[in-house]
Amino acid sequence: MRVALFAACYNDTMWPGTPIATVTLLERLGVTVEFPREQTCCGQMFTNTGYAAEATPLVGRFVDTFTAYDAIVAPTGSCVGAIRHQHHDLAERAGDRALVEAVDELTPRVYDISEFIVDVLGLEDVGAYFPHRVTYHPTCHSLRVAQVGDKPQRLLAAVRGITVVDLPQATECCGFGGTFSLKNADISISMASDKARHVRETGAEVLVAGDNMCLMNIGGVLGRQRAGVRTMHLAEVLASTEEDPA
Amino acid sequence: MSNPMQTTSPTFVGMPKFPKAAKKALGNTQQRRNLAHATGVIRAKRARVVGEVPEWEALRLAGAQAKDETLGHLAAYLEMLEANLARNGAQVHWARDAEEANRIVVGLVQAKGAGEVVKVKSMATQEIELNEALEAAGIHAWETDLAELIVQLGHDRPSHILVPAIHRNRSEIREIFRREMGLVGRPAPDDLSDEPRRLAEAARLHLREKFLRATVAISGANFAIADTGSLVVVESEGNGRMCLTLPETLISVVGIEKVLPSWQDLGTFLQLLPRSSTGERMNPYTSIWSGVHEGDGPQEVHVVLIDNGRTHVLADPVGRQALRCIRCSACLNTCPVYERAGGHAYGSVYPGPIGSILNPQLRGVASEVDRSLPYASSLCGACFEVCPVRIDIPSLLVHLRAKVVEAADGTTHEARAMRAMAWMFGDHRRLEAAQRAATVGGRVLGDHTIRHVPGPMGPWTGARDVPHLPTQSFRQWWAKRERKGGAR
Numbered sequence: 140m141r142v143a144l145f146a147a148c149y150n151d152t153m154w155p156g157t158p159i160a161t162v163t164l165l166e167r168l169g170v171t172v173e174f175p176r177e178q179t180c181c182g183q184m185f186t187n188t189g190y191a192a193e194a195t196p197l198v199g200r201f202v203d204t205f206t207a208y209d210a211i212v213a214p215t216g217s218c219v220g221a222i223r224h225q226h227h228d229l230a231e232r233a234g235d236r237a238l239v240e241a242v243d244e245l246t247p248r249v250y251d252i253s254e255f256i257v258d259v260l261g262l263e264d265v266g267a268y269f270p271h272r273v274t275y276h277p278t279c280h281s282l283r284v285a286q287v288g289d290k291p292q293r294l295l296a297a298v299r300g301i302t303v304v305d306l307p308q309a310t311e312c313c314g315f316g317g318t319f320s321l322k323n324a325d326i327s328i329s330m331a332s333d334k335a336r337h338v339r340e341t342g343a344e345v346l347v348a349g350d351n352m353c354l355m356n357i358g359g360v361l362g363r364q365r366a367g368v369r370t371m372h373l374a375e376v377l378a379s380t381e382e383d384p385a
Numbered sequence: 386m387s388n389p390m391q392t393t394s395p396t397f398v399g400m401p402k403f404p405k406a407a408k409k410a411l412g413n414t415q416q417r418r419n420l421a422h423a424t425g426v427i428r429a430k431r432a433r434v435v436g437e438v439p440e441w442e443a444l445r446l447a448g449a450q451a452k453d454e455t456l457g458h459l460a461a462y463l464e465m466l467e468a469n470l471a472r473n474g475a476q477v478h479w480a481r482d483a484e485e486a487n488r489i490v491v492g493l494v495q496a497k498g499a500g501e502v503v504k505v506k507s508m509a510t511q512e513i514e515l516n517e518a519l520e521a522a523g524i525h526a527w528e529t530d531l532a533e534l535i536v537q538l539g540h541d542r543p544s545h546i547l548v549p550a551i552h553r554n555r556s557e558i559r560e561i562f563r564r565e566m567g568l569v570g571r572p573a574p575d576d577l578s579d580e581p582r583r584l585a586e587a588a589r590l591h592l593r594e595k596f597l598r599a600t601v602a603i604s605g606a607n608f609a610i611a612d613t614g615s616l617v618v619v620e621s622e623g624n625g626r627m628c629l630t631l632p633e634t635l636i637s638v639v640g641i642e643k644v645l646p647s648w649q650d651l652g653t654f655l656q657l658l659p660r661s662s663t664g665e666r667m668n669p670y671t672s673i674w675s676g677v678h679e680g681d682g683p684q685e686v687h688v689v690l691i692d693n694g695r696t697h698v699l700a701d702p703v704g705r706q707a708l709r710c711i712r713c714s715a716c717l718n719t720c721p722v723y724e725r726a727g728g729h730a731y732g733s734v735y736p737g738p739i740g741s742i743l744n745p746q747l748r749g750v751a752s753e754v755d756r757s758l759p760y761a762s763s764l765c766g767a768c769f770e771v772c773p774v775r776i777d778i779p780s781l782l783v784h785l786r787a788k789v790v791e792a793a794d795g796t797t798h799e800a801r802a803m804r805a806m807a808w809m810f811g812d813h814r815r816l817e818a819a820q821r822a823a824t825v826g827g828r829v830l831g832d833h834t835i836r837h838v839p840g841p842m843g844p845w846t847g848a849r850d851v852p853h854l855p856t857q858s859f860r861q862w863w864a865k866r867e868r869k870g871g872a873r
Contacts, residue, residue: 228780
């Protein structure tokens with residue numbers, strides 16, 4: 140099985156620790172991972188802001204980059220959701236039949252890291268060790284678009300040493316929403332503040348999620364409040380071991 | 386009785402764009418509290434009663450299919466509806482837009498020589514601003530739904546589809562009743578408290594004299610059944626039943642998308658609607674009437690079928706699913722943006738997620754508020770999850786954002802920035818060059834936390850820190866590792 144990592148542009152640029160952890164974790168589980176250098180962005184930011192024409196070439200690039208692989212693994216439910224639900228529509232909109240077919244052929248092989256581990260590798264215990272009190276925020280796009288279900292929680296539950304505390308009103312949006320966080324900053328901040336309050340209520344040391352942009356939003360508020368809570372991507376928790384702790 | 390013009394709600398014309406109105410609404414701490422409480426309660430009720438229906442998904446699919454069947458053959462079902470309504474003794478009128486609909490209704494009321502009408506809560510008549518048109522013609526229009534009465538007496542605007550006074554709490558309502566009821570009819574008792582029972586009693590006594598006096602009633606309809614020529618109103622308070630049965634003349638104003646093909650379809654919707662809207666297993670009053678019955682109920686029945694932008698929505702194969710909407714309000718109640726912004730910020734009688742996809746399609750994107758509505762969402766998808774007719778609201782929002790961008794013609798700062806970003810992502814070597822610049826920034830800043838940035842990123846830093854820039858990108862790490870001989 141040829142497995143490719145889709146790092147996602149913002150992880151690649153801003154949070155390299157997450158794709159590094161993904162590679163570390165997958166290699167520990169016996170998977171050889173490749174990183175096709177031609178990859179850039181899935182186009183979601185453009186599509187969701189109304190720039191479908193700008194997003195469409197990125198759909199073509201994504202297909203060209205990854206079509207040779209058996210599985211494409213990404214540490215982001217949000218981009219996986221966009222690939223599954225928007226690439227087809229963008230290709231349709233552009234009237235490009237060949238691209239529609241290529242997208243439909245490729246997208247069933249694109250997985251969020253939690254889906255790849257649970258569904259493809261058939262694992263829940265990945266041998267991780269993380270002796271901390273954590274709470275998990277199921278990001279909207281992981282939950283409702285990519286629909287990863289409770290796979291992240293099952294993976295976390297199997298981590299040795301961990302204490303997982305339920306997050307109150309967990310499924311409510313943190314208010315990030317891409318350019319929403321700037322265009323409707325007041326509402327966005329109100330949502331992020333409520334989310335940060337719920338995180339603090341859990342007494343967790345670490346807030347975990349499957350999307351770094353949402354963690355940036357909630358973490359931005361927690362940081363401003365000097366709340367003493369750090370944010371970590373799920374892959375980084377799962378990559379952590381006794382020998383190599385995160 | 387006071388000047389009838391004073392009972393008019395101010396209209397939504399000329400509202401500022403959403404973010405500005407929302408910011409102001411957030412500053413209204415009483416409203417913020419009222420809304421958070423009310424939407425929280427109704428969300429939990431809905432979740433409980435939906436959770437007890439194992440075949441809920443199948444019902445949603447059946448609802449969506451029935452609506453799509455109607456919308457796919459709308460002309461045929463409307464003609465069937467018209468023929469069967471006429472056969473039952475109702476008179477059918479067609480209105481292209483709000484102005485035409487108002488002219489028809491005002492003419493019908495004037496022909497009966499009536500100086501006042503009682504009204505059943507109706508979104509269609511709010512959409513066309515019928516009360517204002519009636520009052521301009523010297524006809525008092527009395528809202529008889531409790532929440533609509535609160536809005537009308539308070540010279541206010543509705544802020545929710547189902548619970549138009551959701552932004553008010555009970556002590557505010559008591560003040561409105563005490564101040565206003567006496568000006569337009571039976572006053573509130575002097576010792577009125579803010580107990581819900583006492584408030585409802587005051588409203589009941591105030592309204593009763595209007596029910597008994599009025600000769601003309603105006604309603605909308607939740608459903609119009611084509612194969613039997615029947616109209617259906619679903620309600621909670623019984624005020625609708627009073628209006629539909631007591632006056633001699635009944636005028637129903639109905640959007641053309643309200644048609645259901647057959648009587649059989651009604652069962653699906655009577656299961657979907659109450660659970661989604663009020664969080665009840667069944668609503669207290671369901672009234673169904675099919676034309677005129679001698680000696681029983683209104684002896685003159687008119688049905689005004691209105692387009693008012695609906696065929697425009699229908700013309701868009703992607704956007705038309707918005708016309709499936711049965712006005713249940715589940716999307717409003719679940720929406721974290723609505724909960725904070727309140728209904729008025731949407732600049733329409735249709736607020737919340739459904740308003741954000743309906744208004745820019747019904748009215749177009751010429752006004753500032755309509756252009757801002759598709760962006761009034763974090764695309765969290767909670768609305769789609771609860772919609773009883775499976776309207777994919779997040780996807781429609783994205784679809785409409787593309788229309789707003791198209792209309793702006795590529796000349797905005799945003800469009801230029803997006804093109805520049807797209808160019809950068811068009812080739813991995815350009816992305817790598819940009820990453821080299823970012824990592825230089827990361828090395829310069831170290832672990833210094835950025836708490837304020839000027840320019841377009843400014844709104845971010847109002848309450849949020851900026852993440853640290855890394856000293857190397859992932860692909861720089863990967864390239865280094867490859868040079869050292871790859872995986873461990």
